[in-house]
Amino acid sequence: MTTDLQKTDRSRLRRSHNRGHFDRHTVNAILDAQPMCTVGYVIDGKPYVTPTLQWREGNTVYWHGSSASRALKNSRDAEVCLSVAILDGFVMARSGMHHSLNTRSVTLFGTARQVSHEEKEEKLCNFINHLFPGRSEILRPNSEQERKATMILALDIEEGSAKIRTGPPADDEEDYDLPIWAGVIPVTTTIGAPIDDPRNLDGLTAPDHVTGFKYGKN
Amino acid sequence: MTTDLQKTDRSRLRRSHNRGHFDRHTVNAILDAQPMCTVGYVIDGKPYVTPTLQWREGNTVYWHGSSASRALKNSRDAEVCLSVAILDGFVMARSGMHHSLNTRSVTLFGTARQVSHEEKEEKLCNFINHLFPGRSEILRPNSEQERKATMILALDIEEGSAKIRTGPPADDEEDYDLPIWAGVIPVTTTIGAPIDDPRNLDGLTAPDHVTGFKYGKN
Numbered sequence: 001m002t003t004d005l006q007k008t009d010r011s012r013l014r015r016s017h018n019r020g021h022f023d024r025h026t027v028n029a030i031l032d033a034q035p036m037c038t039v040g041y042v043i044d045g046k047p048y049v050t051p052t053l054q055w056r057e058g059n060t061v062y063w064h065g066s067s068a069s070r071a072l073k074n075s076r077d078a079e080v081c082l083s084v085a086i087l088d089g090f091v092m093a094r095s096g097m098h099h100s101l102n103t104r105s106v107t108l109f110g111t112a113r114q115v116s117h118e119e120k121e122e123k124l125c126n127f128i129n130h131l132f133p134g135r136s137e138i139l140r141p142n143s144e145q146e147r148k149a150t151m152i153l154a155l156d157i158e159e160g161s162a163k164i165r166t167g168p169p170a171d172d173e174e175d176y177d178l179p180i181w182a183g184v185i186p187v188t189t190t191i192g193a194p195i196d197d198p199r200n201l202d203g204l205t206a207p208d209h210v211t212g213f214k215y216g217k218n
Numbered sequence: 219m220t221t222d223l224q225k226t227d228r229s230r231l232r233r234s235h236n237r238g239h240f241d242r243h244t245v246n247a248i249l250d251a252q253p254m255c256t257v258g259y260v261i262d263g264k265p266y267v268t269p270t271l272q273w274r275e276g277n278t279v280y281w282h283g284s285s286a287s288r289a290l291k292n293s294r295d296a297e298v299c300l301s302v303a304i305l306d307g308f309v310m311a312r313s314g315m316h317h318s319l320n321t322r323s324v325t326l327f328g329t330a331r332q333v334s335h336e337e338k339e340e341k342l343c344n345f346i347n348h349l350f351p352g353r354s355e356i357l358r359p360n361s362e363q364e365r366k367a368t369m370i371l372a373l374d375i376e377e378g379s380a381k382i383r384t385g386p387p388a389d390d391e392e393d394y395d396l397p398i399w400a401g402v403i404p405v406t407t408t409i410g411a412p413i414d415d416p417r418n419l420d421g422l423t424a425p426d427h428v429t430g431f432k433y434g435k436n
Contacts, residue, residue, distance in 0.1 A: 047265055
């Protein structure tokens with residue numbers, strides 16, 4: 001778990017090298033903090049991207065969908081690029097050029113493999129429990145038909161990088177004398193009060209994994 | 219502005235057709251509500267995705283970066299897929315299968331074109347003012363060198379679709395009798411109090427476009 005990710009021609013940072021990170025601790029923390037991801041794949045030589053949820057187990061990241069999904073069928077056994085991005089703030093400088101974003105992001109490359117039918121049930125339960133600890137155990141069990149209708153893809157976290165920017169703007173030295181307000185507008189993800197399904201049975205209350213829900217595992 | 223986007227083989231929805239939207243009003247509202255986007259492109263037949271900011275002017279969406287950016291150089295005059303996604307909530311059902319997300323997303327396809335050097339200044343000002351109305355006018359002006367170091371790409375909003383899911387879970391009818399809490403956990407983006415750059419000149423206060431900043435234009 002302490003090894004670095006592969007710094008390859010496609011995973012190394014071309015610019016702002018000082019913002020790049022290849023250690024698993026950093027990469028994993030970002031993956032765990034942001035369940036939303038975007039998966040890029042190629043059909044007939046053309047690019048496609050699909051937003052979806054990802055979850056991590058050890059050194060592997062997973063995502064899932066319908067077995068009939070064009071996105072999944074064309075990502076299976078194919079090269080993919082998986083991106084996770086967290087916007088932490090708008091960085092406002094004294095020139096347009098030095099405006100920036102405070103972000104944490106991860107980009108992973110590799111060949112996606114399909115999780116076997118036999119492994120599906122465990123992975124689907126892990127996914128639910130990753131988001132909502134303990135929820136899988138209280139749900140109506142998955143049916144065999146539902147497992148067949150679901151495809152899960154896996155990508156080993158081997159080739160890729162994290163990129164992080166934090167802190168105030170970095171202006172040209174001579175611009176600091178200008179009477180222009182500069183700083184950061186922070187951005188966060190906020191969870192609202194749970195909304196009961198109008199068809200919930202009388203007397204049901206939201207369990208701890210709902211009332212104590214946290215966005216991301218960090 | 220009232221025409222629909224092209225429903226092509228790659229832009230039509232394969233599943234959940236009832237969640238698809240092709241009218242510009244819907245597509246534009248989502249683009250305007252979420253400045254973060256992911257752009258997919260292809261290098262040597264392999265997929266790459268890059269998170270960045272986008273802004274819309276009329277029927278065109280723009281994004282920018284360094285003229286040396288691999289992402290931009292390989293997207294210019296090439297097929298791209300641009301995705302914007304807003305997570306509105308986690309939809310928690312009585313079975314794992316019917317868990318879902320309330321989301322608004324847009325996927326656009328087409329060939330990205332480079333904005334000419336002569337048009338750059340106007341577009342860069344529009345970008346700043348799109349996020350922070352009036353800020354462009356108070357900044358230190360861009361230099362010719364900065365304009366040369368910046369590439370702006372444009373994609374006409376012609377082929378693509380929006381996808382929206384709202385509301386409570388949609389469980390199998392027989393599952394509504396189960397004593398399982400179901401509902402929605404809302405997710406929103408929240409703006410924090412602006413953080414002054416420690417190097418701001420004495421007495422400078424945050425202007426209206428900072429104190430009144432709203433995430434997205436809607």
